[in-house]
Structure formats: structure tokens, C-alpha cells
Amino acid sequence: MENIKGEMLPVGTAALDSVLGYAVVFIGLALLMLVIMLMGKIMVGNRKKSAEKTAASLADLAASTPAPTEPAIPAAERKLAPGSAGEIKLYDTDPRDAAMIMAIVADKMKKPLNELRFISIKEVK
């Protein structure tokens, strides 16, 4: 067909083009990997620094705040709210979302919420 662009490739040239193309993709993405790793290192480093700063300022704040007048109740003596079954640990989860998740689980399992025990809820990112 006249309107078709392109030339027939000798086998050797085609093989070389294939190897070169694969190498370009590999090298390009490997270099990109290094760039992203570098970016990650810088970001994680920055985050650690700012976390340390926050922790230090919180410690300063705690040191300057007077101690509470009422003695704290030991954990063992704390009373649970009626119907509750202990504490739950939340990781990157809003208490509102956690409440919704627990209600959905209880509904799906067809069990009263106070008969279920949630240990922790973690957002999978």
C-alpha cells in the first residue's frame, strides 16, 4: 500500500532496536526511582525534624503548665462506660469514622455493639 509509512527492518536492526528500547525503559525508570528515593529521604527527614520540634515544644509546654490539683485516677481503677468493653486504639482514624465503622460491623454481624470488642482501627493507605 502506498500510503503506509515505514520501512522493512533487517532482523539485526530490529533485534538491536528491541534491546535498546528495553534498556531505555529500564534506565529511565531506574533513574526516576533514584529521584523518587531522594525525594522520599528528604521528605521523611523533614517530617522527622518537624516531629522532633513539635515534641520539644510540647515538652516545654508541659513543663511550664502547673501539675493538676486532683490526683489522677490509676488506669486499673478507671470505670468503663456502661456497655463498653475496653479501650480501642485508633491509628490515622477519626473517632467519628471509627464510630461509623464499628456501627457498620455490628450491623453486618447482627450483634449488639456492646457485645463486640474492637482492639484497634487503622487506616490502610
Place this chain on the structure above:
Amino acid sequence: MSIFDSLGKLVQESGFAMMLQGDGWKNLIMIVIACVLLYLGIKKQYEPLLMVGIATGCLLANVSALGGFANALYHQELWDAFLMEGGPHAHDYGYIMANGGLIDILYMGVKAGIYPCLIFIGIGAMTDFGPLISNPKSLLLGAAAQFGVFFAFFGATLLGFNGNEAASIGIIGGADGPTAILTTTKLAPHLLGPIAVAAYSYMALIPMIQPPLMKALTTEKERKVKMEQLRVVGKTEKILFPIIVTIFVVLLLPSTAPLIGCLMFGNLLKETGVTDRLSDVAQNALMNIVTLFLGISVGATMVGSNFLNVQTIYIVVLGLIAFSFSTIGGLLVGKLMYRLSGGKINPLIGSAGVSAVPMAARVSQKVGQAENPSNFLLMHAMGPNVAGVIGSAIAAGFLMSVFG
């Protein structure tokens, strides 16, 4: 003119009469193929959003072609004249506008490379690159899984395809529809129909093509590997990522600018947090409209006279080879990473390096969970999966810069 003359003229001009004349039988076969594709899209749900559009485009083009030039919705003759280098209507969109049917007009978006780029904006807006940013080694798996592209390219040259055609066939192995369409439009537009159909069909068949290869190339011990949880990626990193990738990749291979630029633009809209309305449009309205136009106009290129030939069979076979070898490439490098990491990386995530997002990642998750029900590989597989999108765009950029 008597009533009988009028009836006779109507009968003679009807599509049923044309079916029995000249190449009419080819259109008839294509109508049957369109119905089979519709069945696969609707009943079997093989990539239905595109398959139904492609099948309908094929049906409309072939049915209307039987009604003669004046009634056809798509005119292969006009596009042949458009592609004829040095001809009176070479690259003349005005000629198409003046003489074309509805699908000819829609097809101009494919020909100009607009639809694939707009789809990439939508894909970018829907993609979370977090798993890739938290585990950048995934990029190597995305690169490895482009093996099929170059293997099929070489195979196609051995079968007698020229360089441009072989490059367009090879890119089916990238498992990325818009990339395959853009590359083929630029390099071998006469093969667009079979290549688009092969690419989307195999993408839909990934859950059938990949698992046997994954099981054959990995041991039970490897498939059971549980991977460590990924680190949390901050918002700043997610915003910087598309900017860095655009600058880096486009400077490396300028021919990737349309694909990488649009993909990363879409992702930037998603991650900035200040362009939610635009991100929403890119993910939904824009994506749906373009998918509609793309499906119909690509399907319309499957006209009998153009589609029913030995080349199409070669393309279908080479497409399967490309897909399989891309999967194999990803798995082999996955196995290498398993060894080098002391058994911390599950090689099954390598097969997700073919870019069919998120289907390939889901397959990795499913095969991994079949061996170990407590294993969750999905997020780990999403890294290579989105890396595959970038990898196939780079592979396409390489082929376009060499053969374009």
C-alpha cells in the same frame, strides 16, 4: 416514476441487497463479529465501558457502509485519501469535515491524538501514586513488564511487518489502551482497528492470561511471602511527584510529553487539594465522554475491507505473545528482587507491572491470597501497576521517536 419503480429502487439501494454485492459479505462478517463483541462486553463484562462502544462503532460502520457512500457514518476511503502522502487530500481535515459522516468527525479526535491524552488526564486523576512513592523499587517491575512490547516488536518484524507496524503491534504488550491507540495513530493508522481490539480484549482477559504464568514461574514459598506495610506518604510528596515525573521523563524522552504530561496533569489536579472540581470533571464527566467517543470511533475502523485479512490474525496472535511476555518479564524481575531482598518481596507483584490498572494488581492479590488467605498484596501490587503506566508511556515514546 411508478410505485413499482420506487419500490425497486428502494430494494436495490437497501443494505440487504448490497450485502450480496462486491465486498458486502465482508461487512456481514464484521456485523457478526460486532455482535460477538457486544455479547462479550455486555454478558461477560469484558472491559464493558470500551467494548460496548467499540462493538457499536464496528456495527454502525459496517451496517451503514452497506447503505452506500452517501449513507455511511464512517468512510474508509476518505481516511485512505487523508493518509496518502503527497495526495490531494493528504492531512486535509477540511476534506473529512466536508464529506465525512458522524463517526468520521468523531474519529478526528483519535487521528489528532486528542482522545488518548484526555483519557490519560482522567486516569491520572483517578490514580493514587502513593504505593509507588512509598516503594520506588516498584518502578523496576514496571520497566521489566515492558519486555513483551519489545519481544512482540521483534516478532512482528520477523513476520514481515515494517518498523512502524511492528512498533504499533508491540505496544499492545504495554497493556495500556490509550497508549496503544496513540502510538498506532502516529505510526500505523491503518492497523488501528485490530490493534485497539486486541489491546482491550487482552486487557479484559488478564484474569485468565496471567494466573497460569504466575503459578508456573513462582514457587509456593514465593507466592506465600507477606510483604511489610508501606510507609505513609505525605501530601507534599504526592504533589511533588507528578511535577518531578513530568520534568524528568519528558526531558529524558520528549516524545512522551503528550502521555506523561496529561497523566501527571490529571494526578496533580487530584493531589493539590485546591482543584477538586477539575479533578472531579477529569475523573467522571470528561473520562466518560471521551471513552464514549473513543470507543465508537475506534470500533468504526473495523470495516470489513480493512479488517478481514491475515494481518489481523497475526496482530491478535502477536498481541497475546506481547501480553504474556510482559507478564513473564515482570515475574522474572520480581523473582530476582525476591532473592536480592532475602525473601521480603513477593514476586507475584511483578506481573502487575503490565499497566492494566487496577486489573493486574487485583490478579496479583487474588493469586497471592489463594496461597495464603491472610496475605494482602493489593497495595504492594499497585506500585508496579502504576509504574507500568509510566513504563509503557516511555516505551511508546521510544518507539515514536525512533519510527515516528
